[in-house]
Amino acid sequence: MSLPDPSSLPESSEPAAAAADAQPASGAPADVAHPRAIRSFVRRAGRVTTGQAKAYEQWGDQFLVPYVPEALNLPATFGREAPTVLEIGFGMGEATAHIAGVMPETNFLCCEVHEPGVGALLKRIGEQGLTNIRICAHDAVEVLDNMLPHGSLNGIHIFFPDPWHKKRHHKRRLIQPPLVRKLAEHLVPGGYIHCATDWQPYAEQMLEVLQGEILLGNSSPHAHGYADKPHYRPLTKFENRGLRLGHGVWDLVFVRKPLD
Template sequence: MTDQKEPQDPNDMATPSPVTTRRGVRSFVLRQGRMTEGQKKAFERSWPKYGLTREDGMIDPRQVFGRDAMLNLEVGFGMGKSLAEMAEAAPEQDFIGVEVHQPGVGALLKEIEDRGLENVRIYSIDANDVIDLCLPDACLDRVMVFFPDPWHKKRHHKRRLVQHEFVQRVRHKLRVGGILHLATDWENYAEHMMEVMNGSEGFANTQESGGYSPRPADRPITKFEKRGENLGHGVWDLLFYRTN
């Protein structure tokens, strides 16, 4: 299905089609940036195979990946190295990554090529559109949101991605028992995430104590996380599962 699409122009940092169809407060800002030559070439070679678009409509993951396997969604994969590491470490699972910043998309495509991965697909549009328009209900086994923009100023907290409304829309895409895994290195955002999750219908904490989770072994440590740890910064993981 995806093999027939024309790649987007890698020189167009805004992408030809709108990044989002949603109105109102956005949780991201499109940063300016240019792809490296390596990222650009990887984009040109591999986007037709690994890229998914809003125009594809509601996908059938089994058709997209050619098998029935555990399906993971990462929202905001940055430069893609962590997602590539997870996909390489778990070839029996499938991964869909969402990222609006084109250099990150090019970087992940290069990682896919270098590692010879076949279990990754990419959207380069607003994650809200992916959730609302592209993914069938109860198709996901895990949703990962790692280190989203903390919008640390109080007046900007309304822009934070993790809100009750977002969590409930994610819930319907998870199978019962599926995991929503959040991580942040901002304590205030961690507290906000915990408050949101504790008040979210249909979710329960995987930790019997009701607190934060130890970092799962399959979540790679990013270079920014390592840098933060060296500076004494904390990292908070929250793992909640869908109950109904």
């Protein structure tokens, strides 16, 4: 699978689940009271490096899953029967590759539309010999709607989504009640949603939205409602830098309740 020369590539995309210092995309409406549809990403500019382009060539056919609006056969896609976790917006794939390495018994279907990020994760897959990751370079909401049946996922990871700091942009945040209901419906009973953010106001909104979903229960043993960082999620370079500066990080882990 080939890409154009990196220097000739047009503007690419970066997911809504991006680094917390990301800024709103240029050209987007400034005030959106009710977006027409949920999207898991916003448009960004980006360039694919030579190494990332080589990774597309070498590993794309094996690890990229094309978006097709029909149910995905997960065992056939991964070549085995195993619990499946969906990751929405993996950025450059550092945490994704680490988690796949420490959880080899789990399959990871990862959605990301930012071409350099996809190339970077493909490069990590090849270098680390990972076999339990598949990438769908498409909007995760459409993947959920059209490729994944209800009750097909054992977990969902959303790490450091764009916090949209300005109040008038809060409606653009990914973690909103309609999406959380959609995510919950795709989990098996006992399956989990794990969100993480380093922006406290967004953490507070996430907690409110997740607690408001009747299909989910909070796994946190703490009165404040936030979870201890699960062992599998690594501290990224970005996160370590923030912690040194005194910034907090909040993890939230909610579990799908048993069916009635």
